[in-house]
């Protein structure tokens with residue numbers, strides 16, 4: 001907590017920090033093709049209508065559609081994996097705030113070392129800080145002509161969700177769920193190639209079925225031979241820190257699920273197993289299977 005306060009003061013000494021950062025976010029988002037901020041009640045109704053429409057009649061989405069999607073889910077659930085696959089499929093940028101934070105950590109300086117202390121202990125960084133990072137990323141994307149987003153790791157607190165909701169119209173929030181036994185093993189098995197940045201997982205998860213739940217098998221996602229000797233783990237993927245991240249998720253981020261549930265935007269998706277099993281089912285749940293079939297046929 002002390003670190004969090006120090007970091008907050010260092011980064012944002014003004015008492016009106018929240019306004020400053022949210023107006024920064026507003027500036028980044030308000031001229032997006034989804035239009036400027038609307039009256040919150042109209043936003044809510046519009047969002048409900050959109051979700052109803054997409055989940056009932058589900059016209060085949062095309063690349064012209066402007067996706068504003070959010071991925072929620074515990075550490076290790078696979079947000080990055082599925083968000084990045086959808087990003088390639090839909091041609092919408094995948095923005096992972098964890099990656100933005102790690103990029104920031106790789107720079108030198110006092111801010112980076114204070115940030116490292118928070119992240120490596122499994123704590124969240126201050127809302128204002130993360131909103132600022134996200135705003136910069138969105139602004140840079142807009143300048144390159146990007147539109148829409150698939151957010152991964154944001155929002156993680158109700159404050160972040162409220163700010164996002166106030167400035168842009170999130171169409172859909174996909175809440176990925178995985179049995180708790182698998183989450184820790186998946187975080188501990190996570191590996192990154194220090195050269196190409198590829199993400200892999202050496203854990204082989206095989207949970208026996210019982211009367212209540214079926215067997216769950218998640219094969220490892222092994223690196224190609226040229227990455228094998230360059231694998232590293234994230235500093236926050238230790239057992240102690242993952243448990244702390246799970247605790248913080250339950251305390252700070254679970255209320256965000258409720259925030260979107262109340263607004264009719266939450267799609268719950270229980271991962272049935274590894275990528276080969278889960279990916280087609282996720283696409284079906286999102287009514288995207290036709291798009292995927294068409295792309296596979298072209299490829």
Ligand SMILES: Nc1ncnc2c1ncn2[C@@H]1O[C@H](COP(=O)(O)OP(=O)(O)O)[C@@H](O)[C@H]1O
Pocket residue numbers: 074075076097098099101118119122123124125126127130152153154155156157160236245
């Ligand atoms: N929206 C956010 N709010 C606060 N802190 C964040 C946010 N996104 C990322 N972080 C910081 O970056 C770390 C890594 O994030 P991420 O890669 O998304 O991890 P996870 O595997 O826990 O989902 C988090 O533990 C937190 O310290």
